[in-house]
Amino acid sequence: MHTAKRTRSNALRLGALAGTAALVLTGCLSENSAQGGGDGGDDPIRIGISLPLTGDFSEPGKGVGRGYEAWAEYVNSQGGLLGRQVKLTILDDQSNADRVAADYEKLINSDGVDLVFGPFSTRLVVPAAQVAKDYGMLFVEPAGAAEEVFTQGFDNLFYAAPAVADDHYNHLAEKILSMPEGQRPKTAAYAAMDDPFAQGTAYGLKQKLEEGGIRTVVDEVYPPNTTDFGSIAAKIADSNADIVVGGTQYQDAVNLIVALRQLDYQPKLAAFSTAPTNPEFPKAIGQQTEGILSPTGYTPEAPYPSNKEFVEFYTEQHGSPPTEDEANAWTTGQVVAAAVEAVGCADPDPECQGKLIDWLRNNEVDTVVGPLSWDEAGRPQGAHLIQQYVDGKIRIVLPEDAKEAEFIYPKPAW
């Protein structure tokens, strides 16, 4: 009996220990071998990046990775930056906020990269930006849109997309509030992942709708590792809210939509961030995507001049047009490249990095998502397009001047 007890408690203790040890181990294994320094005129410009290639954000993380790589190839095929080739070093942070800080520390400190690009998603951008700030490096990032990114006092950060998370749904909020009294929804249910970006999008809309008199009947926050959405769906279905808004990444939106359908909840409007723009989404949901809304910072159809080149180059490379993740990565490349070309330097020296930062602070850059400029904290000054599934295809429906299809309301049953 006594030996027995000891064996079991040992087993449990060892389980925890093994977990920690394995995390450390896998971390070491994923590192690439460091490269020597040396800054000759013809040396490539080395750019350090850490991305969530595995773990919770692996899906969008890989998209961003494809965008960065496509951008680097494109730049190199055009003769490089300042006449130097561009070389990317991409590490995998496993969607882990501790690993991402260690990765950038390593990239800047021991690999001695010339420039850094940001990772995917707010949870990883904040610790990464802190490391870059400590070394005085310019930090342009493709996917850290939540308000908390811009309130940490980062003076080196720029978000390379049209709008911050809270403003993603601005066009939709306007549209809903401008509906005639009889049609306008009266109640709303919100479910958001406990993630600053996902929550930011939903709460940005929530704030505007509440100000407009639309009552919040469910406000549910769930951790990123949630596997069962039945209970959240039950709460939403029980409230019978007119509209449902999901502050989601990917799998949570898919699981929540299926759970809502299983409870036969039929809202007049359903909006989810990120997930619906993913090509895997219609494969998972099937015919029931009709009418689902999503904000998007990018569409391949956008008329901006550099976007055409981007879509052509990317489609030729990958056989399919780019999505928002690839576009945001490409935009990050464009923004940094514009600063490098204007200032005429690309090295880790704080003086050069400081010039790059100052240049971006005071200039507008033409990108694949349109002209971008930033405020003091690095917030881009714009709003997102609103897309909706119409006849099985995702189309821009808002704002009016950019629409490809008519806004559907109320949403057909799913």
Next chain:
Amino acid sequence: MTGSLLLQSLVLGVLLGGLYALLAAGLTLYFGVMRVVMIAHSAFLILAAYLAWFFTRQTGLDPMLSLLFTVPLFFGIGVLMQRLLISRLRPATLTMMSVLLTFSIALLIEGVLGFAFTGTHRRIRLPYSGAHLEFFGASIAVVKLIAFGLAALSLAGLYILLKRTRFGQALRATMQHREAAQLVGINTDRVAGFGFGLGLATAAIGGTALALDSTIYPSLHWHWIGPLMAIIVVGGLGSVPGAAIAAMALGLGQSLLQIPLGTTWAQTFFYLALFATLMLRPQGFFGGRLAQRF
């Protein structure tokens, strides 16, 4: 809180508890038979889920049909794994070393899945994924009901196998006292191998049930192993009925607590139950005499 929400949560909790019981059944078997802590169990669940998804994508047939080959396949892998790997560990440090060994197997499976199918989140698209039955105003999703049915069938089968057959007697004898079992002529090595295979066969069924109603990706197993370990500790390591009752209690508790507390705090219920069990009744609440032997 309305009455209909309470009833709906009860229904969801029972269905969830059934799924938990199925997913945890194998874990308690490995520990019962061999005192092996099988960290890779949830990785095998995800592997089975991927095989079901792949089967449906390639053939267009219902994922349940994939059970016809995944169950024997997993049984075989289980037997081989026990005979070739687990049995090589020194008996004195078996429990500890099995954590490391199966941890590496979990990483291996995750890596192979990522390599073969990429990290893209997948979901089996079923024509009946949103279908549901009405039950006094609460709805019961057909896919969740199927998963529950699979759980009930497998657990009942496992129980009958353990209690009513000669192999079951030999397996339980091996659990209770290995040397004594050998003395009465039981080939404990073979029984242990089959026991392990049986555990993995439940993973094949559990993984397929999981794939019916969830989005899968290679690293998903890390989200499952913690709650499953909590279930078998609360249920009493080694006891299949104990694991089933604990799974049902924790599933129901989680589902009901979610109404007043929200999702984040409802999740901690599992770990509070784990701490309470270890403090008050370390042999588990339902383990009884069998579990006390370890």
